[in-house]
Amino acid sequence: MSTALPSTNSSSKRHYVDPTPFDPGTTEPIGTENESFYRASSWQLMWWKFRRHKVALAAAFVLLLFYLIVPFVEVIAPYNQTKRHGDFLYAPPQQIHLMHEGRFVGPFVYPYKFTFDLETFRRVYTVDTSQPQPIRFFCQGDAYEFWSVWNTNVHLACPPENGTMFLLGTDRLGRDMFSRIIYGARISLTIGIIGIAVSFALGLLFGGLAGYLGGWVDHVIQRMIEILRSLPELPLWLALSAALPPNWSPILVFFGITIILGLLDWPGLARAVRSKLLALREEDFVKAAELMGASKQRIIARHLIPNFMSHLIASATLSIPSMILGETALSFLGLGLRPPVTSWGVLLNEAQNLAAVQLHPWLLFPMVPVIVVVLAFNFMGDGLRDAADPYH
Structure with a gap:
């Protein structure tokens, strides 16, 4: 009885092909240069994708310059914000x-x-x-x-x-507009950061509870969000701002306006958090944490929220311009910050007189940094949103 030998026909030969290509000039496979990509964290991947977004990168650089001014406004401004030049009222630039x-x-x-x-x-x-x-x-x-x-x-x-x-002219009291715009940057830029901090905390709290607990908690929070979002935003701002006591100090008014802006902006962020938690709470790592006895607070704070924190930062970045515009609108209408506090909205309040604007158009210069900062935040927010999207 003879055993059949394997055929030596070339058509039946099996050739092993190395899937990793080699560079003829080196002994290392070409694929190893991407090893850092596969080992990178989500934050590194987000930064690499954001770095390719040239417009967003330029917008981030512009915002960095603006926020570097904030701690050093007294050094950068050539005059004190309250100094008057009686001989140069409404002097042109x-x-x-x-x-x-x-x-x-x-x-x-x-x-x-x-x-x-x-x-x-x-x-x-x-x-x-x-x-x-x-x-x-x-x-x-x-x-x-x-x-x-x-x-x-x-x-x-x-x-x-x-x-x-007087690089940007003077106002009706002879105060240098350039110096006052520099001083106003401190208030207008920080009110957006503090306001989004309040909104961020409330959004994470209520959105996390609604998305993870569900049930009647989710229903109550959703109805509360719907009620807040159904109210007209600008009239509600005006009503709450007008309710601030007139005898409050400028610092208390500043924090009051900040809290008002934060309280009215959290529903959108809370809905984003809720939708993400609803998608993640059925994942295996959540079930494993529950079986190991982790508390609900720990699961939300240590396992769920960090998985989409990059998306939250992108959403928060897009919300800051609305805070800045809200303060500017309230101060322009005389219901927000008031002198002696200086902000871009307070400076624009003096431009309500159309006759003054027609004769002295440089009173509208405070509008320029508002436009630049809002556009920069929107461009940077778009870049962060694209960078945080794993499917983009």
């Missing part, structure tokens, strides 16, 4: 020049001279181009209290000796 009569002088401004028009009862400003006045840098100017700790007078840039430097 002064231009910065580098060349004078064909020679390089450096950054300087030409001084203003004004005459009073008896027919229109207006000041007429003329530029004296015969006397260039160099701008001083890293100099001593108006005194201020830095971070409420040090008394100093050091500024990044100062007006010329015995001269003026």
